[in-house]
Amino acid sequence: MNDAISTGILWHLVGAASAACFYAPFKKVKNWSWETMWSVGGIVSWIILPWAISAALLPNFWAYYGSFNASTLLPVFLFGAMWGIGNINYGLTMRYLGMSMGIGIAIGITLIVGTLMTPILNGKFGVLIGTPGGQMTLLGVLVALIGVAxxxxxGQLKERQMGIRAEEFNLKKGLILAVMCGIFSAGMSFAMDAAKPMHEAAAALGVDPMYVALPSYVVIMGGGALINLGFCFVRLAKVPGISLKADLSVMKPLLITNVLLSALGGLMWYFQFFFYAWGHAKIPAQYDYMSWMLHMSFYVLCGGLVGLILKEWSNAGRRPVGVLSIGCIVIIIAANIVGLGMAK
Incomplete structure (x- = not known):
């Protein structure tokens, strides 16, 4: 495995670690509805940061985006909106299936769809299964799925041991939402593929290769923001018992604290894709769709490790922790298999 691929895998790990930790500041927010908290964090992560960083990178912000026609920008935006739908379904999946089953099904599906549909749609799947490197990367995807499982x-053993149950457990509804979440969340992978002309244009303007994907986030995350913020604002306006006005009327010190904590959560959320772009830049072009597999499998890995560090497993017993450790090792092995396959 060459140094560039190893570095790319490392940056994907850093991004996934940020994704696994981003919700921690949100847990400290008090006396706010989830909708307000999520909206504040989302405005930071989906609007302010993509626009500010792109403005800093591009020599002429408006000229860059104006150089693309609708046929280029619309698919990127719509795939971003597709990801936004998956993002909302993710929370509902946790509600009806619980964390462990919900994450396992949703992440497993989005890992498969987001990783393999891109080469299939681009007509490269035959090359993938017909070359030694491609076959090894496919083996890595399979091993990653085993690790996620x-x-x-x-997680299921932990929940059973600790008596944790989904808020409103409903297997049928939860499974439908998990499948939808898995499929729609892969929109981010599709959006990155559709945004390649934007990456190339940024490179032509002299943007460092590590950063060429970042300007496309203005459009990708704009699509996600439309869905997420629209969902939150409708609920704030229509659902009894929650309102933006009530949330913003809390005491000033708490208001400032809540805004800062939500903004920090949004910053950490954005960092996952900031470092995703760095990792993506180091992956060989013929295997760039593997970025999604690395990100999602590392997300599961880091989620487990963060849970251990925060002592969320301290009362779960030795067996669940042992099974978790095996799963983490399998995911690490999968990443190495993919790396070796890309180096062939």
Whole structure:
């Protein structure tokens, strides 16, 4: 495995670690509805940061985006909106299936769809299964799925041991939402593929290769923001018992604290894709769709490790922790298999 691929895998790990930790500041927010908290964090992560960083990178912000026609920008935006739908379904999946089963099914599906549909749609799947490197990367995807399944099983054992149950457990509804979440969340992978002309244009303007994907986030995350913020604002306006006005009327010190915590959560959320762009830049072009597999499998890995660090497993017993450890090791092995396949 060459140094560039190893570095790319490392940056994907850093991004996934940020994704696994981003919700921690949100847990400290008090006396706010989830909708307000999510909206504040989302405005930071989906609007302010993509626009500010792109403005800093591009020599002429408006000229860059004006150089693309609708046929280029619309698919990027719509795939971003597709990801936004998956993002909302993710929370509902947790509500009806619980964390372990919900994450396992949703992440497993989005890992498969987001990783393999891109080469299939681009007519490269035959090359993938017909070359030694491609076959090894496919093996890595399979091993990653096994690792996700093992971590999911560890979570189920933990929930059973600790008596944790989904808020409103409903297997049928939860499974439907998990499948939808898995499919729609892969929109981010599709959006990155559709945004390649934007990456190339940024490179032509002299933007460092590590950063060429970042200007496309203005459009990708704009699509996600439309869905997420629209969902939150409708609920704030229509659902009894929650309102933006009530949330903003809390005491000033708490208001400032809540805004800062929500903004920090949004910053950490954005960092996952900031470092995703760095990792993506180091992956060989013929295997760039593997970025999604690395990101999602590392997300599960880091989620388990963060849970251990925060002592969320301290009362779960030795067996769940042992199963979790095996799952994490399998995911690490999967990443190495993919790396070796890309180096062939």
């Amino acid at each position: 093992i971590v999911t099983r560890a």
